[in-house]
Amino acid sequence: TQLLEQSPQFLSIQEGENLTVYCNSSSVFSSLQWYRQEPGEGPVLLVTVVTGGEVKKLKRLTFQFGDARKDSSLHITAAQPGDTGLYLCAGEWGTSGSRLTFGEGTQLTVNP
């Protein structure tokens, strides 16, 4: 059974601060995705990374995929209250078909 460890579980910061969320596994991912979820809604896909060492930017969000494809990070620059939400990493390990394994999630609160 593949496991995804995500840290930290909770993060409360002030507006304008930077933060990083980490996602680690002992197995090699075929692809890794980051989602953001609002209360009472489904997760919304932010990015998919597939290549070791890959870096993707989405406005103030930077996503990195480790060279060995076993870890990933999400960095938010100058966080805003609108960034508040549950951030989830999810990986696939090359099984046939679609099957995501999710990390525990990081509940981010950005205070004005």
Next chain:
Amino acid sequence: KAGVTQTPRYLIKTRGQQVTLSCSPISGHRSVSWYQQTPGQGLQFLFEYFSETQRNKGNFPGRFSGRQFSNSRSEMNVSTLELGDSALYLCASSFGLPPGYTFGSGTRLTVV
């Protein structure tokens, strides 16, 4: 374009009853997967259907079942409900490689 539609949004059932949840994927998406989200276990994979065939299955008891119709709409059924089945049930449709997942808003099931 229309997103993933899940019905109903909220459901209250009594222990021992059964329930059927519905998911209409994005038009053209042939893969539909189901996830259970609880505060204690996070998001866990239930099963995935592709072209009316179950392609992947998670570690849930046989009380949890699903099916997919020729128009790609999917249903999941939970029989003999237990209090622990209270959760947000999420459906995701996907397309392409690596799959890009779009989640519905979920069905909030409460078992009393």
